[in-house]
Amino acid sequence: MKNIVQRTTLTSLIFLFVFAIQNAAGAAPASRLASINQHAVALLSDSVYMVQQGDTYYSLSQRFNLPIDSLQKWNRNKLQIGQTLYLTGQGDSASKAVASSKRRTKRRAVTTKNEATAVSQTGPSNNSTTVSVAPAPKTADFKTKSRVLVIPFDPHLYFSDADHEIARQSHIPRQNVRHIFRGRLNAMLAPEGYETIHLLGGVYRDSVSELSRVYESLNYGYQDNKQSRYNRQPQVVEEETVGAVAWVQRQKEKLGLQREPEEVPVAQDPNKHFGVEVKDPEFFSYFNNQYGIDYYVFINQFEVKTVYEHCLDRAAQNYERDFLVHYSIYDNKGKLVSGNKVKVPYHSNINDVQRIVSESMPGMARQVLSDLPAAK
Numbered sequence: 001m002k003n004i005v006q007r008t009t010l011t012s013l014i015f016l017f018v019f020a021i022q023n024a025a026g027a028a029p030a031s032r033l034a035s036i037n038q039h040a041v042a043l044l045s046d047s048v049y050m051v052q053q054g055d056t057y058y059s060l061s062q063r064f065n066l067p068i069d070s071l072q073k074w075n076r077n078k079l080q081i082g083q084t085l086y087l088t089g090q091g092d093s094a095s096k097a098v099a100s101s102k103r104r105t106k107r108r109a110v111t112t113k114n115e116a117t118a119v120s121q122t123g124p125s126n127n128s129t130t131v132s133v134a135p136a137p138k139t140a141d142f143k144t145k146s147r148v149l150v151i152p153f154d155p156h157l158y159f160s161d162a163d164h165e166i167a168r169q170s171h172i173p174r175q176n177v178r179h180i181f182r183g184r185l186n187a188m189l190a191p192e193g194y195e196t197i198h199l200l201g202g203v204y205r206d207s208v209s210e211l212s213r214v215y216e217s218l219n220y221g222y223q224d225n226k227q228s229r230y231n232r233q234p235q236v237v238e239e240e241t242v243g244a245v246a247w248v249q250r251q252k253e254k255l256g257l258q259r260e261p262e263e264v265p266v267a268q269d270p271n272k273h274f275g276v277e278v279k280d281p282e283f284f285s286y287f288n289n290q291y292g293i294d295y296y297v298f299i300n301q302f303e304v305k306t307v308y309e310h311c312l313d314r315a316a317q318n319y320e321r322d323f324l325v326h327y328s329i330y331d332n333k334g335k336l337v338s339g340n341k342v343k344v345p346y347h348s349n350i351n352d353v354q355r356i357v358s359e360s361m362p363g364m365a366r367q368v369l370s371d372l373p374a375a376k
Contacts, residue, residue: 047086047087047088048086049064049084049087050082050084050085051079051081051084051085052081053081055079055081056079057071057079060085064087064175065175066087066173066175071085071087074087088176143292144195145194145195145375146193146194146195146376147194147196147292147294147295148189148194148197148293148294148372149197149199149293149295149296149297150186150196150197150200150299151199151211151214151296151297151298152182152185152186152198152200152211152299153182153299153300153302154215155178155179155182157220157274157301157302158178158181158301158302158303159301159302159303159304159305160177160304160305162304162348163177163304165348165351166351166352166353167353168351169351169352170351170354180353180357181302181304181353181361182200182302183200184357184361185299185302185325185364186198186200186299188361188362189299189368191369191372192375193374194294194372194375197291197293199211199214214283217278217280217283218276218277218278218279218298219276219278219279220274220275220276220300221275222266222272222273222274222275223273223274223339224271224339225271225272225340225341226336226338226339226340227338228329228370228371228372229337230337230370230373273300273326273327273339273341274300274326274341275300275326275328275339276298276328284296284330284333293332294331294332295329295330295332295337296329296330296331297327297329297368297369298327298328298330299325299327299368300326300328301324301325301326302324302325303323303324303325303326304322305324306321306322307319307320307321312348313349316349318347318348318349319347320345320346320347320348321346321347321348322343322345322346324341324342324343324344325344325364325368326340327340327341327368329371329372337371337372342368344360344364346359
């Protein structure tokens, strides 16, 4: 009896040891390479990411603000350098589709595969932030006209009180809302007459390492608005308060009871914007030499704010919802051309993300780009 117990215990220990080794192998980070391609080209869209050295499921979940278990499920718990990592549920769906297609006839499987490939190459999905497959970057030697480099806002500088409603009505994860706004606005910042270089999707692939290095080279803070000499932007002015409180204040003023001047928070000051300064002395020379940049467009902060004081339709509970974009434009010598903010009023009861993008973001992009000079 004692020998049987010892054998059972030994067998259990061996099983636990093998199980622990398998789990450790599945959770191990991707092995390190000698170098990283800082300009990795997009494969299909920004709903995928190419695994690089040192990546782990934990670090990727923090970087993209996605649950670890979802990332593992979508990618079948694989993590290898060079692997196409799915950032949405399309990876899991694609795997199931392939397994299903293998049970069909060979002719039907080939047809389905060709159709799927054609769809993926002709347009992005609803959650994609990339316009098309990105070719390899062109250096300054291939420059044929003036170039603009677009730096999208840091996802940490996105503030919204409406993402829950937008995500629910759009049937997407809440964390995807900011990435859709970020990607679509970035894609629309393509001024006519210029060759546009995007660090996020579009013509140039979103390299997480490159963008992280860019953000580390910048200092953000509130600055006085600077009007571009090429365009006079309308000021973002707070509208006069209405209602009982405003009526009481007017009566006090009529009686000569002067109110004390109110201190306006810097974030609400219409004469200030959330600007950026480049602290890395090599920043401009690096991109100028690499790509022959003429102007830099920085999107510094993106805000979505529901203004409950401005009711558009009380019966429908529809309030004003403002989209506020803070931006800075520099020339290739590091001189500030323009620093301002754009406010686009919208409706709080319209929460379909595709409709919001199509109706509000073209106007945002046009106002930002109007501060650029005409292309040469």
